[in-house]
Amino acid sequence: MKKKPVDQLSPRVARAEHALLGAEIAAHDRAYYQDDAPTISDADYDALRRRYNALEEQFPELLTAHSLSAKVGAAPSQKFAKVRHSVAMLSLGNVFADEEVYEFVARVKRFLGLAEDAPLAFVAEPKIDGLSCSLRYERGALVQAATRGDGFEGEDVTANVRTLADAPKHLRGDAPAALDVRGEVYMRHEDFKTLNLRQAEAGKPLYANPRNAAAGSLRQLDAAITASRNLHFFAYTWGEASELPAQTQTGMLAFFEKAGLPVNPLAKRCANADEMIAHYRLIEQKRATLGYDIDGVVYKVDDIGLQNRLGFASRAPRWAVAHKFPAERATTILRDIEIQVGRTGALTPVARLDPVTVGGVVVQNATLHNEDEIARKDIRIGDTVVVQRAGDVIPQVVEALLDKRPANAMPYAFPHICPACGSAALREMDESGAADVVRRCTGGLICPAQAVERLKHFCSRLAMDIEGLGDRQIELFYKQGIVKNPADIFTLQKRSARGAFDLTRWEGFGETSVRNLFVAIEAARKPALNRFIYALGVRRIGETNARRLARHFGSFEALRAAALTDDGLAEINAIDGVGAVVAEAVVDFFREAHNETVLDELLAEVAPQPMEAVAASSPVAGKTVVFTGSLERLTRDEAKAQAERFGAKVAGSVSKKTDLVVAGPGAGSKLAKAEELGIEVISEDDWFKRTGQE
DNA sequence: TCCCCTCGAGTTCA
DNA sequence: CTCGAGGGGA
Numbered sequence A: 001m002k003k004k005p006v007d008q009l010s011p012r013v014a015r016a017e018h019a020l021l022g023a024e025i026a027a028h029d030r031a032y033y034q035d036d037a038p039t040i041s042d043a044d045y046d047a048l049r050r051r052y053n054a055l056e057e058q059f060p061e062l063l064t065a066h067s068l069s070a071k072v073g074a075a076p077s078q079k080f081a082k083v084r085h086s087v088a089m090l091s092l093g094n095v096f097a098d099e100e101v102y103e104f105v106a107r108v109k110r111f112l113g114l115a116e117d118a119p120l121a122f123v124a125e126p127k128i129d130g131l132s133c134s135l136r137y138e139r140g141a142l143v144q145a146a147t148r149g150d151g152f153e154g155e156d157v158t159a160n161v162r163t164l165a166d167a168p169k170h171l172r173g174d175a176p177a178a179l180d181v182r183g184e185v186y187m188r189h190e191d192f193k194t195l196n197l198r199q200a201e202a203g204k205p206l207y208a209n210p211r212n213a214a215a216g217s218l219r220q221l222d223a224a225i226t227a228s229r230n231l232h233f234f235a236y237t238w239g240e241a242s243e244l245p246a247q248t249q250t251g252m253l254a255f256f257e258k259a260g261l262p263v264n265p266l267a268k269r270c271a272n273a274d275e276m277i278a279h280y281r282l283i284e285q286k287r288a289t290l291g292y293d294i295d296g297v298v299y300k301v302d303d304i305g306l307q308n309r310l311g312f313a314s315r316a317p318r319w320a321v322a323h324k325f326p327a328e329r330a331t332t333i334l335r336d337i338e339i340q341v342g343r344t345g346a347l348t349p350v351a352r353l354d355p356v357t358v359g360g361v362v363v364q365n366a367t368l369h370n371e372d373e374i375a376r377k378d379i380r381i382g383d384t385v386v387v388q389r390a391g392d393v394i395p396q397v398v399e400a401l402l403d404k405r406p407a408n409a410m411p412y413a414f415p416h417i418c419p420a421c422g423s424a425a426l427r428e429m430d431e432s433g434a435a436d437v438v439r440r441c442t443g444g445l446i447c448p449a450q451a452v453e454r455l456k457h458f459c460s461r462l463a464m465d466i467e468g469l470g471d472r473q474i475e476l477f478y479k480q481g482i483v484k485n486p487a488d489i490f491t492l493q494k495r496s497a498r499g500a501f502d503l504t505r506w507e508g509f510g511e512t513s514v515r516n517l518f519v520a521i522e523a524a525r526k527p528a529l530n531r532f533i534y535a536l537g538v539r540r541i542g543e544t545n546a547r548r549l550a551r552h553f554g555s556f557e558a559l560r561a562a563a564l565t566d567d568g569l570a571e572i573n574a575i576d577g578v579g580a581v582v583a584e585a586v587v588d589f590f591r592e593a594h595n596e597t598v599l600d601e602l603l604a605e606v607a608p609q610p611m612e613a614v615a616a617s618s619p620v621a622g623k624t625v626v627f628t629g630s631l632e633r634l635t636r637d638e639a640k641a642q643a644e645r646f647g648a649k650v651a652g653s654v655s656k657k658t659d660l661v662v663a664g665p666g667a668g669s670k671l672a673k674a675e676e677l678g679i680e681v682i683s684e685d686d687w688f689k690r691t692g693q694e
Numbered sequence B: 001t002c003c004c005c006t007c008g009a010g011t012t013c014a
Numbered sequence C: 001c002t003c004g005a006g007g008g009g010a
Helices: A011-034 A042-058 A060-064 A098-112 A189-201 A210-218 A223-228 A249-259 A273-289 A304-310 A371-377 A448-459 A471-479 A486-497 A511-523 A529-535 A543-553 A556-563 A566-574 A580-591 A593-603 A636-645 A669-677 A684-690
Strands: A082-084 A093-095 A122-128 A131-138 A141-147 A153-155 A178-186 A232-241 A268-270 A294-301 A320-324 A329-341 A347-358 A361-367 A384-390 A394-400 A425-429 A435-441 A624-628 A649-651 A660-663 A680-682
Touching: A011 A042, A093 A098, A098 A273, A098 A294, A098 A304, A098 A320, A122 A232, A122 A249, A122 A273, A131 A210, A131 A232, A141 A153, A178 A210, A189 A210, A210 A223, A232 A249, A249 A304, A268 A273, A273 A294, A294 A304, A329 A394, A329 A448, A347 A371, A347 A384, A347 A435, A361 A384, A361 A394, A371 A394, A371 A435, A448 A471, A448 A486, A448 A529, A486 A511, A486 A593, A529 A543, A529 A556, A543 A556, A543 A566, A556 A566, A556 A580, A566 A580, A580 A593, A624 A636, A624 A669, A660 A669, A660 A684, A669 A680, A680 A684
Parallel strands: A093 A320, A624 A649, A624 A660, A660 A680
Antiparallel strands: A082 A153, A122 A268, A122 A294, A131 A141, A131 A178, A178 A232, A294 A320, A329 A347, A329 A384, A347 A361, A384 A394, A425 A435
16 A cells, blocks of 8 residues: 655644554554564564654654554563573673684783793684573483573573473483583574474464574464474573583583583684684685575684683683674665764764665664764765674664766765854864864753753663653753753653643543653662762763772762862872873863753752671682782782772782782782781782682 | 773664 | 773883
């Protein structure tokens, strides 16, 4: 059915269609997000969405009728219980080039204090493109299975995993009292094909790729459906274990195999980087004939003792890395370049593309990063461009194909005024005269785009976490003029009661949802100090720096008072991890006259909670430690990593700020200095005892 | 002064 | 998830 262009509709017809579309999209959203069973194709869904948005653009009054917005991205499915992983399921670092593999090996050796040419064995195994799962075995019996989730908490899919032939109910032979077996649930190509044929016959939607099919099949309410999907499993690592049956990765794989768990046959022990890369090439060659999807090769240090010594950097283990196959690419036409204005005024160019499938996903937008990026790649509107999904997720424009460029294509002129408020958009210079890569709107307080983005940030999950005040609601409230700054959120109810406006008459805000919104707002009146500081959106103050400030000052008043004095600037600057630039940003924020007013208004409504004193969770927390002499059980890097894990700060030299010196044999001047200053000196063994490691 | 790591900010899609 | 830049150790 061909629909009339939106600009030919009467407002009445538009309203009716908008309402119908809203209901339809909401139903699809529910099917997709909550039931894991999309009822239409992505393309059809996108068409509905586009039409819906076009209606709103043409008839802005429809924005008040937003029954849809409240539901999008709403609470995840409740049908699976949550499972907390006792050992987190982390992701891996990625490398793409051979060169980086050599660097990885060198980095590992350096951390372990090994010579460059010292022997060190790794295991190389295919990286299966499925979904990670943790299978808990107690006394050899499968008792629970959980998805990865966010790495810390997943979903309980025990009933479904029990239907997998690859997941034995009982392990063969001797098994530890408790063992989390981890691996990948995946679907083979032939099963994927059969499944989609069946879906098509039943008039059901097709799965985009085997991974989605595996994910959709595992997260079924009815385990009988999972059983019919013929999912497979490879074991390749473990989480919590009462005891380990082996001391190496290869040993563990052998144990898995003996216990009746499938292990990928292409896992191979390699003596050095050259062998690892050779095995990568071999796997790459076999990729097409494996019968299942893989997206790279994983290298792990074989020795588990060494794995433990290496430990984890912030997000990923130091002892493993994924060598990814080159990202899949596609070509499409760049129709337009749109400029978005961020909370800090940053102008970000986004490419609007003709829809194209890349790696099983339809891509229509891709970030172009910044002005220089567009110029460097000489990307022009109308160009045929190559698109890839970086790290498998974020689409990016790789290059423009010059031989397909339309003759009239002009170099892209990046706007020098803000598209939202018309203010000049400038690139800040640092002292050396180098221009910042980002061009920023200077409209600051008068720019509506920045104001809205700041409000969204204020309400967001990691900040004030006000449920019911999502992006759409904030845009609406701002547009309607009832929320202009953060304090306005907290006076909504009062003003509503006075009859300044009636939310319940705005479609999409029934009495219940308005009541819930007000409850959520009330609940946000006593935020944790760190969240409150983060919510203010001070430049350069993200989650971590906000926490550092909160911990140091303990109360908002203390922070604010300090920011207004010169000594305060120095004090902020002295906080570990906070330097001159960040301290300056904090002080600038509090000294801005408009911010003072906004803060006063906000603090009349909200009481950020003082922080409890920094928890002394370990005996060395908060202490400054110096390691000296030759350590026999730890390398310097390890010692440092350990100390930081226990909340201590590591310094390179002994001063009166030092709390503890850990001295090995041969300690010289540092030890003497420590004794001179009367600082406590302990041995390496004492360190292990002190930190409760033995 | 250089280099490495961490942090902030911005973004996509399903 | 990635890029750029700040912070801090060498």
